[in-house]
Amino acid sequence: MINFKKILCAILAVCLIFALSGCVIKGNEEVKNTTKASSQRNTITTTEATTTTSTTVTSATPTATTTKKKVTTTTATTVYRYPYAYAGFNPTETDMSVKFNKILLNRDHALPDGYVPKLAEAVKGSGVKLDYRVAPYYQKMYDAALADGITLEPISGYRSFERQKRNFENEIKLYENKGFNKKDATVKASQVVLLPGTSEHNAGLAMDICSLSVDFENTKEFAWLQAHAHEYGFIMRYPKDKTEITKITYEPWHYRFVGVDIATELKQSGMVLEEYLS
Numbered sequence: 433m434i435n436f437k438k439i440l441c442a443i444l445a446v447c448l449i450f451a452l453s454g455c456v457i458k459g460n461e462e463v464k465n466t467t468k469a470s471s472q473r474n475t476i477t478t479t480e481a482t483t484t485t486s487t488t489v490t491s492a493t494p495t496a497t498t499t500k501k502k503v504t505t506t507t508a509t510t511v512y513r514y515p516y517a518y519a520g521f522n523p524t525e526t527d528m529s530v531k532f533n534k535i536l537l538n539r540d541h542a543l544p545d546g547y548v549p550k551l552a553e554a555v556k557g558s559g560v561k562l563d564y565r566v567a568p569y570y571q572k573m574y575d576a577a578l579a580d581g582i583t584l585e586p587i588s589g590y591r592s593f594e595r596q597k598r599n600f601e602n603e604i605k606l607y608e609n610k611g612f613n614k615k616d617a618t619v620k621a622s623q624v625v626l627l628p629g630t631s632e633h634n635a636g637l638a639m640d641i642c643s644l645s646v647d648f649e650n651t652k653e654f655a656w657l658q659a660h661a662h663e664y665g666f667i668m669r670y671p672k673d674k675t676e677i678t679k680i681t682y683e684p685w686h687y688r689f690v691g692v693d694i695a696t697e698l699k700q701s702g703m704v705l706e707e708y709l710s
């Protein structure tokens with residue numbers, strides 16, 4: 433009996449030892465697994481880190497695109513003012529910090545690209561527009577003339593850069609058809625039509641009145657304007673005897689708003705705007 437008990441105890445002891453050693457092995461495996469998982473986690477983290485780096489590189493790409501966009505804008509800037517450099521035209525951007533009535537526009541002074549004035553109808557119902565600050569003066573002048581039996585029909589007020597460009601290039605073609613080479617045709621055209629962006633029409637500051645013919649100087653409408661336009665702030669911008677300065681042929685129909693004070697001074701002195709502003 434005693435021996436049987438001893439044998440049983442020994443068997444139990446051996447079983448216990450096996451059971452315990454099994455736990456230790458299992459435990460070791462668990463430790464190993466945890467290490468493996470942790471190492472995998474580390475790998476994931478590294479991948480994330482790499483991704484983050486890639487993102488930084490990607491975000492550098494839009495910066496490059498922005499730079500490209502800027503270059504494109506610069507190219508667009510050249511559209512209106514510089515395509516005629518072959519004929520010697522390279523106007524600078526005019527000073528826009530002055531009061532609107534003193535903005536100088538001519539062959540050498542252009543509006544900033546894309547400039548569009550706020551507009552209003554020069555005469556109610558006419559559909560012809562001017563800068564909203566100028567339109568009320570035209571309406572007043574129109575009404576005053578009408579009271580004297582004179583109709584100051586607004587022919588052409590505000591004109592877009594695109595329209596000016598078409599007008600200018602059509603004029604170049606006319607001279608080319610007369611046998612001038614491209615450069616000479618462009619110079620000739622510039623004496624009749626201003627370069628896109630350099631016209632007072634592009635700023636909504638000028639109106640062509642009644643006619644586009646030099647014969648306009650023989651009309652009662654012209655006589656009325658000669659006597660009264662300055663009272664409403666308008667001047668005949670391109671007089672016959674100042675073409676050397678204005679670089680534009682005589683235009684008895686083109687009236688520019690400069691304000692009553694300057695218009696009066698110019699009328700009394702016989703100066704053109706270039707002389708007054710210099």
Ligand SMILES: [Zn+2]
Pocket residue numbers: 633638639640685686687
């Ligand atoms: Zn005009």
